[in-house]
Amino acid sequence: MKKVTVELGERSYPIEIGTNMCFSDSFADRIGKITGNESVLIVTDSFVKPSAEKLAALLKRKVAVKGIHVFPEGEQSKNFATVERICRKAAKLHLDRKSFFLAVGGGVTGDLTGFAAAIYMRGARFIQIPTSLLAMADSSVGGKTAADLPEGINLIGAFLQPQAVFIDPAFLDTIKSFNISLGFAEILKIAATFDADFFGLLEKNAFTLSGRKDPALFEEVLQRACRLKADVVAKDEKESSLRAMLNFGHTFGHALEKLDGFDRMYHGFGVSCGMYMACRLAEELGLQEHRDTVRLANALYKYNLPVYFPARFGAKDVYKAMLSDKKAAGGKLKFILPCGIGKGKIVEGIPKETVLAAMEKARSGYEKILP
Numbered sequence: 001m002k003k004v005t006v007e008l009g010e011r012s013y014p015i016e017i018g019t020n021m022c023f024s025d026s027f028a029d030r031i032g033k034i035t036g037n038e039s040v041l042i043v044t045d046s047f048v049k050p051s052a053e054k055l056a057a058l059l060k061r062k063v064a065v066k067g068i069h070v071f072p073e074g075e076q077s078k079n080f081a082t083v084e085r086i087c088r089k090a091a092k093l094h095l096d097r098k099s100f101f102l103a104v105g106g107g108v109t110g111d112l113t114g115f116a117a118a119i120y121m122r123g124a125r126f127i128q129i130p131t132s133l134l135a136m137a138d139s140s141v142g143g144k145t146a147a148d149l150p151e152g153i154n155l156i157g158a159f160l161q162p163q164a165v166f167i168d169p170a171f172l173d174t175i176k177s178f179n180i181s182l183g184f185a186e187i188l189k190i191a192a193t194f195d196a197d198f199f200g201l202l203e204k205n206a207f208t209l210s211g212r213k214d215p216a217l218f219e220e221v222l223q224r225a226c227r228l229k230a231d232v233v234a235k236d237e238k239e240s241s242l243r244a245m246l247n248f249g250h251t252f253g254h255a256l257e258k259l260d261g262f263d264r265m266y267h268g269f270g271v272s273c274g275m276y277m278a279c280r281l282a283e284e285l286g287l288q289e290h291r292d293t294v295r296l297a298n299a300l301y302k303y304n305l306p307v308y309f310p311a312r313f314g315a316k317d318v319y320k321a322m323l324s325d326k327k328a329a330g331g332k333l334k335f336i337l338p339c340g341i342g343k344g345k346i347v348e349g350i351p352k353e354t355v356l357a358a359m360e361k362a363r364s365g366y367e368k369i370l371p
Helices: 025-035 049-059 080-092 107-122 133-139 169-174 178-194 196-204 206-210 215-235 242-247 250-260 267-284 290-302 315-322 352-364
Strands: 002-006 013-017 039-045 064-071 100-105 125-130 144-149 152-159 165-167 334-338 344-348
Touching (some): 002 215, 025 100, 025 125, 039 049, 039 080, 039 107, 049 100, 064 080, 100 107, 107 125, 107 144, 107 152, 133 178, 133 215, 165 215, 169 215, 178 196, 178 215, 178 267, 178 334, 196 215, 196 290, 206 215, 215 242, 250 267, 250 334, 267 290, 267 334, 315 352
Parallel strands (some): 100 125
Antiparallel strands (some): 334 344
């Protein structure tokens, strides 16, 4: 088992990583030590429900599981109405502020469960058991919780650190194969932003990692991704400066997701296209050489991720959608731009024409796929 600690003083918590960990008898003991005699509500979606029910049966031996709340899978459920239903289920089960909300699912489940826990009785507690690679490598760590509004993604939410995060790659056996690619978008993002050596490892082992052919290496990658994010969160929990760097590709990506109506443009795909657009914008500003853009594009290709944003979206429409993103302060866009692999910076005040020109290049360009 591998372990990472998010260092936040009295609110520090462990991230434990181990294949088949969550369905062992010892896991019920582990959760029981955290929750004690307090009530637990498990929250999951309709796709993960069978795994969540199996986990609930195991946990009931040592944990006071009071019930399971299931919501329809998909980004369409990531709204305040779902958060309200989770809280009402908790109230019907007589949970109090000492109780625990246990998120079993992907990024949507983790965000909604954490948000519900943050506002239920002005703050309950929660534990993350991510079941998608994207959630394992990124969204389950750091305490960001949220729901969407029609006007934009993650516009309502709260910061609430979990009591613990348990990452079991065995859950990935049950998900659709393209979800592995979605998760690698976030892993490539954090490597490209903070760790050139880690990015090199991902480049070199794309075939092995995307096919999960080496479990030990796969766990090492998860550990390194979580450690990078944990270090950033420890230094800047509320995203006042450094943590904003984790949004590389997200300003563009969120706009694409919104324009798509959360249909085919999944978050990982949006981030992938967004990173490429950010690279082209960095080139326009002289911050990055084209060879590094090509290098990132090739890595995305290797993990079956898109690079060029769909032709059905106009550049001006994408720009307008970006203005509704929560990272647009006072109507001004803030971009996380690369300065070579493993480095980046926050840039504001870029002329609209420059951004549009970069987007057009991101739509029409071509990058050689390396062997």
